[in-house]
Amino acid sequence: NQQILLDNRPQGEATVDNFRLVTTDTPALQDGQVLVRHHYLSLDPYMRGRMNDSKSYAASQPLGEVMIGGTVGEVVESRHPAYAVGDKVVGMGGWQEYSVVDGNTPGMLRKVDTTHVPLSAYLGAVGMPGVTAWYGLVKIIAPKAGETVVVSAASGAVGSAFGALAKARGCRVVGIAGGPDKCRYVTEELGFDACIDHRANGDLKSMARALKEACPDGIDGYFENVGGYILDAVLLRANAFARVAVCGMIAGYDGQPLPLQNPALILINRMKVEGFIVSEHMEVWPEALKELGGLAASGKLRPRETIAQGLAAAPEAFLGLLKGKNFGKQLVKLV
Numbered sequence: 303n304q305q306i307l308l309d310n311r312p313q314g315e316a317t318v319d320n321f322r323l324v325t326t327d328t329p330a331l332q333d334g335q336v337l338v339r340h341h342y343l344s345l346d347p348y349m350r351g352r353m354n355d356s357k358s359y360a361a362s363q364p365l366g367e368v369m370i371g372g373t374v375g376e377v378v379e380s381r382h383p384a385y386a387v388g389d390k391v392v393g394m395g396g397w398q399e400y401s402v403v404d405g406n407t408p409g410m411l412r413k414v415d416t417t418h419v420p421l422s423a424y425l426g427a428v429g430m431p432g433v434t435a436w437y438g439l440v441k442i443i444a445p446k447a448g449e450t451v452v453v454s455a456a457s458g459a460v461g462s463a464f465g466a467l468a469k470a471r472g473c474r475v476v477g478i479a480g481g482p483d484k485c486r487y488v489t490e491e492l493g494f495d496a497c498i499d500h501r502a503n504g505d506l507k508s509m510a511r512a513l514k515e516a517c518p519d520g521i522d523g524y525f526e527n528v529g530g531y532i533l534d535a536v537l538l539r540a541n542a543f544a545r546v547a548v549c550g551m552i553a554g555y556d557g558q559p560l561p562l563q564n565p566a567l568i569l570i571n572r573m574k575v576e577g578f579i580v581s582e583h584m585e586v587w588p589e590a591l592k593e594l595g596g597l598a599a600s601g602k603l604r605p606r607e608t609i610a611q612g613l614a615a616a617p618e619a620f621l622g623l624l625k626g627k628n629f630g631k632q633l634v635k636l637v
């Protein structure tokens with residue numbers, strides 16, 4: 303069983319030397335346990351925060367242990383009556399090829415149906431990132447039909463699901479993404495009404511101008527994935543009583559400062575700004591997954607994936623995700 307451990311903590315930007323690849327034997331199963339062979343590992347921005355040992359909403363990843371991570375795979379051995387060999391499952395197996403899971407611990411493993419939805423989608427559109435988009439849109443932004451909503455990192459796992467969910471509610475949906483290829487994909491394939499290239503609008507003034515053009519009626523809801531000057535520009539274009547779902551600030555994850563120039567606009571515009579962590583809202587997951595599964599099965603939500611091959615490729619692919627090298631959901635294929 304190949305595994306990737308967190309070997310040491312980043313000083314500033316993370317590097318491949320923070321990780322270590324090892325090979326171990328999988329232990330023999332005890333009663334109640336299941337052996338899962340992972341088909342895909344999910345790479346997600348939150349993992350960068352876990353590599354630090356500073357205080358955060360989630361505990362930091364201990365050194366010398368397998369990196370945390372979502373996985374989908376297949377049961378290859380079972381000593382639990384609810385799981386049979388061949389069952390497809392989603393869980394938190396970590397950066398390794400196999401995991402031994404206690405089938406009795408609630409929430410550790412969930413069986414999934416791959417008849418209409420591909421297995422990998424349970425790590426993206428019909429998984430944690432999809433539910434994240436759903437929570438921010440439905441519970442925080444709560445848009446009315448005809449309102450304008452904006453999302454940054456629009457071509458990614460969360461952003462693409464946000465677009466499909468917001469379109470289904472009759473919103474004008476505007477994305478922000480890095481580069482012309484991603485922007486073309488966001489409008490032509492994901493069906494957004496407009497997309498702004500943040501690489502071509504790399505400062506507050508030009509981003510504010512681009513948002514004015516793309517959002518002629520102002521901004522009613524913003525789903526924040528990036529932070530920094532993009533948030534400032536949104537505040538300048540926000541309507542009275544606009545809502546901001548603060549989901550992520552990836553531009554700052556690798557140690558960069560994220561100053562905010564105009565926080566007074568939150569007051570002036572009487573805005574609601576609410577941060578959230580999707581794993582603290584398990585009560586919405588069934589409803590959200592039902593809607594996302596329906597959109598995926600009907601072909602309305604089939605976002606792009608970037609797939610690295612083999613566990614050894616995971617560190618490089620993860621560092622790429624923090625720099626926008628991924629295009630859509632970043633996965634590692636293990637089988």
Ligand code: NDP
Pocket residue numbers: 346347348430431434455456457458459460461478479480481484500527528548549550551552553554578579580581623624625626627628629630631632
């Ligand atoms: P993505 O698939 O969107 O990949 C990350 C993308 O972020 C990159 O492709 C890149 O897109 C963009 N990005 C990276 N650095 C920068 C930068 N400096 N400036 C602008 N854009 C940048 O990731 P996810 O969809 O998985 O996650 C999106 C966000 O949601 C993250 O902030 C993540 O932390 C957050 N999140 C929060 C959760 C919660 O519970 N609160 C749960 C899940 C995710 P581009 O090339 O377009 O710039």
